Amino acid sequence: MMEANDNQSALAIEVRGLVKTFDEVEAVRGVDFEVESGEVFGFLGPNGAGKTTTINMLCTLVTPTAGWAKVAGDDVVRERDDVRRNIGLVFQDPTLDNYLTAVQNLRLHAELYGLQRDVVAPRMRQVLEMVGLWERKDSAVGTFSGGMRRRLEIARGMMHSPRVLFLDEPTIGLDPQTRRSIWSYIAELKEREEITIFMTTHYMDEAEWCDRIAIMDNGQIVALDAPDTLKAQVGTDRVMIQTEDDDAAIAALQARFGVGARMAEGAVTFGVPGGEEFVPRLFADLGVPIKAVNVSRPTLDDVFMSYTGTTIRDAEEDAGKNRNRMMMQMMHGGRR
Ligand SMILES: Nc1ncnc2c1ncn2[C@@H]1O[C@H](COP(=O)(O)OP(=O)(O)OP(=O)(O)O)[C@@H](O)[C@H]1O
Ligand SMILES: [Mg+2]
Missing domain, CATH: 3.40.50.300 (P-loop containing nucleotide triphosphate hydrolases)
Structure with missing residues (x-):
């Protein structure tokens, strides 16, 4: 060294x-x-x-x-x-x-x-x-x-x-x-x-x-x-919940906790600081029955998303679409 x-x-x-x-x-x-x-x-x-x-x-x-x-x-x-x-x-x-x-x-x-x-x-x-x-x-x-x-x-x-x-x-x-x-x-x-x-x-x-x-x-x-520093900068954990009524759960998260959630991989998904401490509050106050909960620390994908607004996989799919569009343009003589 x-x-x-x-x-x-x-x-x-x-x-x-x-x-x-x-x-x-x-x-x-x-x-x-x-x-x-x-x-x-x-x-x-x-x-x-x-x-x-x-x-x-x-x-x-x-x-x-x-x-x-x-x-x-x-x-x-x-x-x-x-x-x-x-x-x-x-x-x-x-x-x-x-x-x-x-x-x-x-x-x-x-x-x-x-x-x-x-x-x-x-x-x-x-x-x-x-x-x-x-x-x-x-x-x-x-x-x-x-x-x-x-x-x-x-x-x-x-x-x-x-x-x-x-x-x-x-x-x-x-x-x-x-x-x-x-x-x-x-x-x-x-x-x-x-x-x-x-x-x-x-x-x-x-x-x-x-x-x-x-x-x-x-x-x-x-x-x-x-990697750990980057992930710590994201500042939120990822929480995924299975509920009896996902639409109602998303609405309740917004109304009662001010948290914006969306569906991802079949679960209601959102990011909050201190996910593990948040979960008990969720059970007490969500008002929609919860069937399962998963809390995870941020991954590098969350880091990538926080800087670019997309996941790496979505970015790759977009790049693929651009390539296809360019190919089409070239095939139709559109290249200058
Ligand atoms: N020799 C070249 N001539 C023209 N364009 C090129 C050339 N090499 C790379 N590019 C373009 O430069 C950009 C970056 O390409 P590069 O190969 O560095 O990406 P990458 O991050 O290694 O991607 P991948 O993960 O697919 O390997 C792309 O838009 C690619 O089409
Ligand atoms: Mg490469």
Whole structure:
């Protein structure tokens, strides 16, 4: 770990006013943030928020339109080669060669990075053991499950002992159990190596694993803090009740408690501070029989909603509709 007073080198990533415009699309609209050495830092946001574009700028694959960024102390434009030496990258889309074995894939990567021959074999064993694939090292990647492939990609990203590892949607499309196992490998990785991890996700529960997260929407960071701090800022708990007459319950909540409720997932749903203390009052004064109650602490989805007015899933559906509309326009020659 770095010394606390070693301020300069304690920053793994430093970003100021970073912008990326593709023709008419403003993918990233001026973001500022810092990531300290040893942190697990995440970008959470819906499809099209600009997460991959940001990662690609930090990894020197896309040139910023404006602003600057430093990774491990080097400028991503002026010191591109130094940045590349210091980082590992796991892309959103798989990039393994399915016809090669696990070991062959890693060896290819080691050659690309000019790793010294005598360090390749021990390092390969170390990273394959770390992700639980040592026993399968000589199998063709084409025979691997989705989770195994993802683990191998993470191992490959670690081969050259990067100081900063970038993971773009590390567990996208995997089942919950596999996602959890990938997360325990990442946690172990962090224990064993002095490394900073920058990842993107649109899974709420995944963001919970990060030390800090930036919530991104529409090319901008709308909130940035530790997950618990962000959730505490929401200030209300979520209460869901099953009643004998939901319409009457919603009206009574408004009339007697001044609380605006709506139907969600088949239950009367609302947010109040101190949900657990509120429930006894509800039973005493609602005037509508209650069949069941559920009180929960705010989730990151509640955080996202408090800043953007929609849930991440709704935002993704809207983005899908926009994409469809643009496709229709293009098909009908509407693109200028
Ligand atoms: N090469 C490109 N050319 C034109 N537009 C692009 C390009 N790359 C990204 N974009 C646009 O920039 C916006 C942000 O895309 P980006 O891939 O960064 O989002 P994301 O947050 O990673 O989304 P997802 O969760 O779907 O991976 C989108 O509107 C996308 O269409
Ligand atoms: Mg992406």
